Amino acid sequence: MTIANKLPAPLLAKISWRLLPFLLLMYIMAFLDRANVGFAKVAYQADTGISDAAFALGAGIFFLGYALLEVPSNLIMHRVGARMWMCRIMVSWGLISAAMMFAHNETIFYVLRFALGVAEAGFFPGVILYLTYWFPAAHRAQAMGFFYFGAPLAFIFGSPLSGLLLDLNGAGGLHGWQWMFMVEGLMATVVGIWAYFYLTNHPRDAAWLTQAERDLVSNMIAAENSSKGQHGHNLLAAMTQPRVLYLALVYLLIQASVYGVVFYLPSQVAGLLGTKVGLTVGIVSAIPWVCALLAAWLIPGWADRTQRHARIASLTLVMSALGMAASVSVSSPALAIIALCFAAAGFIAVQPVFWTFPSNMLAGTAAAGGIALINSFGAVGGFVAPIVKNWTETVFQSQAAGLYLLAGTTVLAAFLVLRVRAHRTVA
Numbered sequence: 001m002t003i004a005n006k007l008p009a010p011l012l013a014k015i016s017w018r019l020l021p022f023l024l025l026m027y028i029m030a031f032l033d034r035a036n037v038g039f040a041k042v043a044y045q046a047d048t049g050i051s052d053a054a055f056a057l058g059a060g061i062f063f064l065g066y067a068l069l070e071v072p073s074n075l076i077m078h079r080v081g082a083r084m085w086m087c088r089i090m091v092s093w094g095l096i097s098a099a100m101m102f103a104h105n106e107t108i109f110y111v112l113r114f115a116l117g118v119a120e121a122g123f124f125p126g127v128i129l130y131l132t133y134w135f136p137a138a139h140r141a142q143a144m145g146f147f148y149f150g151a152p153l154a155f156i157f158g159s160p161l162s163g164l165l166l167d168l169n170g171a172g173g174l175h176g177w178q179w180m181f182m183v184e185g186l187m188a189t190v191v192g193i194w195a196y197f198y199l200t201n202h203p204r205d206a207a208w209l210t211q212a213e214r215d216l217v218s219n220m221i222a223a224e225n226s227s228k229g230q231h232g233h234n235l236l237a238a239m240t241q242p243r244v245l246y247l248a249l250v251y252l253l254i255q256a257s258v259y260g261v262v263f264y265l266p267s268q269v270a271g272l273l274g275t276k277v278g279l280t281v282g283i284v285s286a287i288p289w290v291c292a293l294l295a296a297w298l299i300p301g302w303a304d305r306t307q308r309h310a311r312i313a314s315l316t317l318v319m320s321a322l323g324m325a326a327s328v329s330v331s332s333p334a335l336a337i338i339a340l341c342f343a344a345a346g347f348i349a350v351q352p353v354f355w356t357f358p359s360n361m362l363a364g365t366a367a368a369g370g371i372a373l374i375n376s377f378g379a380v381g382g383f384v385a386p387i388v389k390n391w392t393e394t395v396f397q398s399q400a401a402g403l404y405l406l407a408g409t410t411v412l413a414a415f416l417v418l419r420v421r422a423h424r425t426v427a
Contacts, residue, residue: 005136005137005138005220005223005224006136006138006139007135007136007139007216007217007220008216011209011213011216011217012139014208014209014213015134015135015209015217016143016146018208019134019199019200020143020146020147022195022198022199023127023130023131023147023150024146024147024149024150024153025150025191026086026090026123026127026150026191026195027124027127027147027148027149027150027151027154028150028153028154028157028158029090029094029154029184029187029188029191030090030093030120030123030124030150030188031150031151031154031155031158032154032158032162032184032187032188033093033094033097033116033120033184033185033188034062034116034120035154035155035259035262036158036162036180036181036184037058037059037100037113038059038262038264038265038266038267039159039162039163039166039180039266039277039282040162040166040177040180040181041055041264041266041267041277042267042270042276042277043166043169043175043176043177043276043277044177047175047177048103048104048105048109050105050106050109052390053390054106054109056386056387056389056390057110057386057387058106058109058110058113059113059259059386060259060382060383060384060385060386060387061110061113061114061117061383062113062114062116062117062382062383063117063259063379063380063381063382063383064114064117064379064383065113065114065115065116065117065118065119065121066117066118066120066121066376066379066382067117067121067376067377067379067380067383068118068121068376069118069121069122070121070122070125070372070373070375070376070379071369071372071373071376072122073085073089073121073122073125073126073372074122074125074126074129074368074369074371074372075365075368075369075372076122077122077126077129077130077368078129078364078365078367078368081201081202082126082130082199082201083195083196083199083200083201084196085122085126086123086126086127086192086195086196086199087192087193087195087196088192089119089120089121089122089123089126089192090123090188090189090191090192090195091189091192091193092119093116093119093120093123093185093188093192094185094186094187094188094189094190094191094192095185095189096112096115096116096119096185097116097181097184097185097188098181098182098184098185098186098189099112099181099185100112100113100116100181100185101174101177101178101179101181101182103181117379122372124375125368125371125372125374125375127147128144128355128359128371128375129367129368129371131143131144131147131359132221132359132367133201133202133203133221134203134217134221136220136221136224137224137356137359137360138304139304140304140355140356140359140360141300141301141303141304141309141352141353141355141356142300142301142304142352144300144351144352144355144356145296145297145299145300145301145349145352145353146296146297147352148296148300148348148349148351148352149293149296149297151289151292151296151348152289152290152291152292152293152296152344152348153289153293154289155265155285155286155288155289156286156289156290156293157286158184159266159281159282159283159285159286159289160279160282160283160286161184161282162180162184162282163277163278163279163280163281163282163283164279164282165179165180165183165184166179166180166277166278167278167279202218203217203218203221204218225364241370243361244358244361244362244370244373244374246416246419246420247354247357247358247374247420248373248374248376248377248378249377249416250354250413250416250417250420251354251374251375251377251378251381252377252378252380252381253381253409253410253412253413253416254317254347254350254351254354254378254381254410254413255377255378255379255381255382255385256381256382256384256385256388256406256409256410257317257320257321257324257343257347257385257406257407257409257410257413258347258348258381258382258385259381259382259385259386260385260386260388260389260402260403260406261324261340261343261344261347261403261406264386264389265285265288265340266281266282266285268327268340269281269284269285269337269340271399272333272336272337273333284337287337287340287341288337288340288341288343288344288345289344289348290341291341291342291344291345292341292344292345292348292349294345295316295345295346295348295349296348296349296352298349299312299316299349299350299353300349300352300353303353303356309353309356309357309420310357310417310418310419310420311418312353313350313353313354313414313417313420314414314415314417314418315414316346316349316350316353317346317347317350317410317411317413317414317417318346318410318411318414319342319345319346320342320343320344320345320346320347320350320410321343321346321407321408321410321411321414322339322342322407323339323340323341323342323343323344323345323346324339324343324403324406324407324410325339325403325404325407326339326342327339327340327343327403328399328400328403328404329400347410354417355371357420358370358371358374359371385406388402388405388406389402389403389405389406390402392405
């Protein structure tokens with residue numbers, strides 16, 4: 001696929017610097033509140049008596065609520081605009097995440113994790129959709145790659161923060177994990193209120209662009225959307241298209257690898273270091289995410305320059321699978337951390353490349369629904385991964401078995417993505 005429509009470099013920089021850093025901040029908050037339960041795992045289970053199986057179910061049940069409301073949430077955002085809807089999403093999930101400090105038993109844990117998924121539903125596909133309003137296809141992988149800095153940055157800065165808050169155990173009569181959930185949840189609420197005043201719904205509404213710039217961006221996006229054909233705009237046709245469902249399956253496998261590692265990375269690193277989860281583990285756990293940050297910048301840009309998105313995505317997934325398997329195969333803690341660097345770099349960097357496939361096929365309401373549907377399947381992968389990982393380790397009596405299985409499903413995703421072609425229309 002050859003993309004001709006490119007924004008002038010000064011205008012691209014102007015839009016990028018206005019929108020991407022703030023969207024990045026939002027994603028940092030989202031990923032931190034979604035995955036900080038992994039940091040709380042050992043201390044939380046010790047204080048509450050929740051079993052490994054119950055923890056795995058609670059960690060994964062987030063994604064059920066998330067998946068159920070992805071599509072309607074994204075359709076609402078397409079109708080009412082990002083300012084209002086992103087504010088609603090972030091404020092509600094922040095308050096629920098803070099309420100996790102009261103999850104003293106399994107029932108409350110399950111209810112709040114499910115409610116957190118319901119509250120956050122639509123955030124990620126909403127941002128992906130929002131980027132299609134502002135960035136033509138030629139720039140989209142790079143823009144999404146910058147947005148994906150949020151996941152590694154959430155761990156680079158969030159890992160030490162979470163570890164530090166856990167070390168506050170006993171301060172003010174609260175457990176460390178209670179401090180962590182409360183502080184990080186309220187941080188997201190503040191950013192959500194800020195989003196209402198900061199975001200601009202569409203280029204035509206941007207007072208920070210000149211009229212000529214607003215017209216250029218709006219006309220370029222409109223021209224691309226009109227080229228996507230009737231099915232590219234039809235919601236029902238898009239959501240039932242075999243190609244869209246195929247992408248949904250691929251994304252399910254990708255997200256299974258992501259969350260199969262993310263939820264257990266702090267405890268895995270603690271085991272490698274022979275210490276408890278705290279500030280030291282938080283700092284070491286940040287190392288793989290530094291590598292992921294670099295990969296999220298280089299690999300999507302490489303894909304945009306070469307226009308070989310499927311091949312590059314496949315190679316990136318293979319790298320991730322090898323890293324996952326090697327992290328539990330080597331005896332040296334240093335080599336295991338290096339292997340985790342490759343795993344994290346691969347499964348983070350592949351995602352902005354992956355999202356160019358549906359965003360180049362769909363427009364308008366079809367994009368809102370189709371992207372949300374694909375992300376819903378990803379949420380199912382996030383739900384299944386901790387449960388399957390725990391089950392596999394129990395059956396085979398091996399802490400390595402779960403990651404070997406997820407490495408295998410990641411290789412399967414690498415094979416399937418080779419068959420994806422970045423067509424700009426849904427035929």
